[in-house]
Amino acid sequence: MATTVVKLGSALVADDQGVVRDDVLAAVSEEIAKRSTHDERFVIVSSGAIACGLRELGITSRPTAMEELQAASAVGQGIVYRAWHEHLGRWGVRSAQVLLTFFDMAQRAHYVNARHTLATLLRWGVVPVVNENDTTTTDEISFGDNDFLAAQVAILVEARLLVLLTDTAGLYTADPRRDPAARLVSEVRDPSELRALEVGGSGSELGSGGMRSKVAAAEMVTGAGIPCVVASGTDREALATILEGGRAGTYFHARREREQSFKLWLRYAKPTRGELLVDAGAARALTERGSSLLPVGIVEVRGEFEPGDAVEIRHDGRVIGKGIVNYGSDELRRVCGLTSDRVRQLLPHASEEAVHRDYLVVLAP
């Protein structure tokens, strides 16, 4: 079974008055319904809750207070989901509302549960309509924008493709709203090609991440072996062409083989709580030989963390890896720089590795 994740930003789901754009939802629902088969499944990631909620409440300018945005989202989410339910339902396609938080992705048990629930829905032929659960998120643990959420969902369901639909025809050499000479970039083989471009933030009042967050989401999924397309959500032909395997908008090529799902979760979803500064020998062992990190190679422990938390591993001012640490920060401060024999004398029950190679991802060579 191949799954495609299709994400629609706020500006597509709702117009600038906060009214659901039925024409857009109808067209996307029709495409999805026409193509949903036993072997081809879809997940929709839909923004628009805040925009629709503000309209329902008669609030004309976007509030800045977090609790007001969260409350508006609670009002609007039902409106957005109901619209999807009706549009998909017209084609006999069943749907389900799935609200996720960053916490669901960061806690391994929640992550695995979310994956099982989505897999079950897809097996039943139900289209999950996903949004962030804005009610319970705080600034620190929010996805921030749904491009990142869509990337996480694509990795979670091991999608064959992530489609980010927006209000421009794709990624341009500069923001097309500001620069009339901007040209559409038809494909990106490597993120380094993006350095020359002006990739900006949101151009609309209600969108949050702009093109920058789409490029970050694309980089995330392509690194996980999943290609990504950024395309227009108002051009009916674009989605049809993409789903048929043709080209429209900007195509980001998948970069390498899929990593194990645990390592993808660690790389992209698990937040870090502290930093381990390591010496040159340890840095080489990790990046060149794929070794575990032993206390002897650690020169400094920064931050407070518990065993099982993720930490950043740094050398020479650069992040070289991320891993699940076997020690709490206080214990690790006692033993860093010590050989395994000395560690055993001081802490007889502690593990030999500060971070085991199976729980470690290398981020920079």
Ligand SMILES: Nc1ncnc2c1ncn2[C@@H]1O[C@H](COP(=O)(O)OP(=O)(O)O)[C@@H](O)[C@H]1O
């Ligand atoms: N290089 C670029 N190419 C295309 N769009 C860009 C670029 N830089 C900035 N943008 C802006 O990003 C906007 C899309 O982001 P956003 O408003 O957050 O949409 P969404 O709600 O779909 O996530 C575009 O309307 C455009 O104004």
Ligand SMILES: N[C@@H](CCC(=O)OP(=O)(O)O)C(=O)O
């Ligand atoms: N969860 C929020 C969406 C956050 C957001 O702004 O997303 P996007 O428009 O995709 O950049 C909502 O539904 O309003």
